[in-house]
Amino acid sequence: MVFLSLIREAAREGAERAIEAIKLGTAGSVVGKGKGGDYSLQGDVASEEAIINYLRQHMGNLRVISEEAGELSYGESPAYTFIIDPIDGSRNYKRGLPFFAISIGVVEGETLDDLVAGVVYAPLLNMEFTAVRGQGAWLNGKPIRVTSQDDLANALVFVGATPKAVFLPQVYALMLTLRGSVVRSLGSASLELSFVASGGVDAYIDQWGTMRVIDVAAAILIAREAGAWVKVRGSLNERGAVSLKEKLAVIAASTEKLGKQLEAVYREALNMDFTEMFYAS
Known part of the structure; x- marks a missing residue:
């Protein structure tokens, strides 16, 4: 649960910066191209910087895979990779629609099967989805479960x-x-x-x-x-x-x-x- 607390706070740091950009009217300003190949919005960059800075303050060694910065390593032989999308749904974000989220996953290993914790935080919807491997998933702290629909x-x-x-x-x-x-x-x-x-x-x-x-x-x-x-x-x-x-x-x-x-x-x-x-x- 230590990682969950860490990435929840990091996501909120990113969301705060993204919302600041909305209030300043700079959210949709294009400021370059990210390592992923897409155009980078001011809100994306601000959110990503806040997330990575927060993680670096609280983790000695870590690897980052992120939309704007690309793949980065801090410290010696990091055991954990933080997979970050500072704003998933950038087009919605740019147009002022609430359907965007800050997404952070933690991998202990090399594959998606090695995910140990994750958060998807939609600040304008006030919805925080979280999960810890082997412990379940939650929405705003309450356990969630899929439907039984099979048709x-x-x-x-x-x-x-x-x-x-x-x-x-x-x-x-x-x-x-x-x-x-x-x-x-x-x-x-x-x-x-x-x-x-x-x-x-x-x-x-x-x-x-x-x-x-x-x-x-x-x-x-x-x-x-x-x-x-x-x-x-x-x-x-x-x-x-x-x-x-x-x-x-x-x-x-x-x-x-x-x-x-x-x-x-x-x-x-x-x-x-x-x-x-x-x-x-």
Whole structure:
């Protein structure tokens, strides 16, 4: 629980700086490009600096994987890696929408299977999702659990959106095959996965292979600790070393049965005739 207290406070430090930028009207100002390749907003940079500074003050040795700063090591042979997204949902943040979060995951080892603690904090929603490996998951300090939904036709599903035009036919095809379900998208993968954990929705899917480790590391642990069935496919392999460069595809569901149905629907979408699908009724 020591790590949980540490990253909770670090997330709040980052949130404070992000909200300051909103009040000053500088939140959406572009100040360069981060190591992850995306344009960096003033709010992203301010939040990240606050988080890393806080962690360095309280940890002698640590490794950081973060959106803006990239991969950094402090001290000798750090045993723990802190995977940070200072603002997940930057487009929402820039436009003043509340669907963004500060995400911090702690890895003791090299893979996502080695996650030991995580926090996803949405300050404008007043929602703090947390988890510790083997101990469970919480929302604002109260235990959370996934739903028991195992029928895709009755499920509420978050579908991860992608800005890459090359994937738009697949996204549309997936939407068509999910017509029996209620489909939503928030634009923040960490929040969407966390809502699966809390039972707010039944499943989440993003199979485009463009997701970064920093986006979902903490939320994957939160979902698993809340009882979700989670399948991660990486650009290296499922047990590949976590890095800023690795891209992921994720399915999370309240039950394995529901997750398998969602997988099948995705495969069906891939087999659709994209030249005809825009005329489907």
